[in-house]
Amino acid sequence: MANEWNNADLGNAAAAFADESAKRLRVAMPGVIVSFDKDAQTATVQPLIKQVMADGTTRLLPVLQDVPVSFPRGGGFVLTFPVAEGDECELTFHDRCIDGWWASGDASEPLDYRIHDLSDATARVGISSLPNVVPAFDGGATALRKLDGSAFVKIDAAGVVRIAGTKLVVDCPIEYAGGITGIGDVVADTVSLKHHKHGGVAAGSTTTQEPVP
Numbered sequence: 001m002a003n004e005w006n007n008a009d010l011g012n013a014a015a016a017f018a019d020e021s022a023k024r025l026r027v028a029m030p031g032v033i034v035s036f037d038k039d040a041q042t043a044t045v046q047p048l049i050k051q052v053m054a055d056g057t058t059r060l061l062p063v064l065q066d067v068p069v070s071f072p073r074g075g076g077f078v079l080t081f082p083v084a085e086g087d088e089c090e091l092t093f094h095d096r097c098i099d100g101w102w103a104s105g106d107a108s109e110p111l112d113y114r115i116h117d118l119s120d121a122t123a124r125v126g127i128s129s130l131p132n133v134v135p136a137f138d139g140g141a142t143a144l145r146k147l148d149g150s151a152f153v154k155i156d157a158a159g160v161v162r163i164a165g166t167k168l169v170v171d172c173p174i175e176y177a178g179g180i181t182g183i184g185d186v187v188a189d190t191v192s193l194k195h196h197k198h199g200g201v202a203a204g205s206t207t208t209q210e211p212v213p
Contacts, residue, residue, distance in 0.1 A: 026093040026116050030127060034063060036083040042066045043083060043123055047091060061118065067091070068102060070124045081125075088132060089123040096120070 034044040045067045050058040069089075072079040093116045100108030114120070128134070136149050145152035151165035186193040 026118065028090060028092050030129070031064070031089050031091045031123065033083055033085055033087040033089060033123075033125070035085060036069070038083075040066070041069050041071070043069050043089070045089060045091060045121070045123055047118075048088075064091070064118060064121050068122045070122060083125055087125050088128050089125045090127040091121045091123055093117065094120040094122070098122075 029049040031045040045064045047061040097110040097112040098120045141154040141156040143154040154162045
């Protein structure tokens, strides 16, 4: 009987230890950006899932410092966007200490043997809670847009590309493989395509030749 009680006690202790360990294991959780360093591309982040204490009370986890922020990137290209205070994000807590990798960019031994620690978080901006979902979501197109919809670049399933905004600035030569149809006027250095006039010609019923390429 004594051995049975001892086994039961050991089992209860092991179960309690496993339960406590599971409660302290952190893999991923939502957070909110407190500030962003655009040079280091790291953020200060407040985790948004509270810690349940032994007495049943809850408290916010500490604000995390120097959290690397993830942007879509590969093959020599990257998509960047502003990261602002109040942006929601997804925090990932890595299996081992990432300090060596973050400082060097190389494979490295863990500088500390902590596991799924708050210190080893990275952040991916873009996840949203229900109050912050993208308004007027277009389910039929891929879009790069302002949240309020006032400016966008879209390509739909038919291959139609639409651009809207306050101004389009092109800092390179333009080559068109197809024709151009202008609905409004086209102005080149204050000269209107629709309303410009030529001097030194005589009025009459004849027409000019087509432009010579």
